[in-house]
Amino acid sequence: MSAVIFQTQSVLIVALMLYGVSKVLGKRKNRFQHIRTMKLAMIWDILLILQIELTRGAIAKASKAMENTAILNIHVSLAVATVLLYIFIYSSGKKLDSGDESKRGKHKVLGLCALTTRIATLITSFLVL
Ligand code: HEM
Numbered sequence: 469m470s471a472v473i474f475q476t477q478s479v480l481i482v483a484l485m486l487y488g489v490s491k492v493l494g495k496r497k498n499r500f501q502h503i504r505t506m507k508l509a510m511i512w513d514i515l516l517i518l519q520i521e522l523t524r525g526a527i528a529k530a531s532k533a534m535e536n537t538a539i540l541n542i543h544v545s546l547a548v549a550t551v552l553l554y555i556f557i558y559s560s561g562k563k564l565d566s567g568d569e570s571k572r573g574k575h576k577v578l579g580l581c582a583l584t585t586r587i588a589t590l591i592t593s594f595l596v597l
């Protein structure tokens with residue numbers, strides 16, 4: 469049961485992120501909506517990881533080497549990489565927003581990397597069920 473709730477949230481988070489990125493890559497740019505949407509998606513994502521950990525002890529389970537399958541390792545690594553990327557995206561995004569254009573390239577690359585790892589996390593989450 470809880471798996472369905474987690475998966476649903478995960479799909480919604482990815483949809484929210486795609487919407488937020490479309491606000492700066494599309495024709496009609498809206499920086500304010502981009503920032504607001506991405507912040508919400510990142511906070512929700514971290515809350516989702518906490519929910520999974522608190523209800524299932526997922527991290528403890530995943531770190532038991534004996535039961536680890538390759539796909540579970542890949543899934544957990546992708547999830548960790550995504551959250552680490554959020555930190556750098558947030559700091560470069562804040563600087564970009566305050567006018568430091570030198571951070572644009574970095575923010576864009578890191579942002580697109582995080583989007584890729586987040587979608588890959590979602591795909592692999594269906595394989596570890
Ligand atoms: C996972 C989260 C995020 C992703 C994937 C992401 C991705 C992107 C991408 C792809 C662009 C377009 C860059 C370009 O074409 O020049 C962009 C622009 C931007 N982002 Fe983010 N971003 C994220 C979070 C944030 C956050 C948290 C902030 C602020 C605190 C932020 C601030 C900005 C700003 C100011 C721009 C420039 C918009 C403009 O051209 O007016 N982003 N972001």
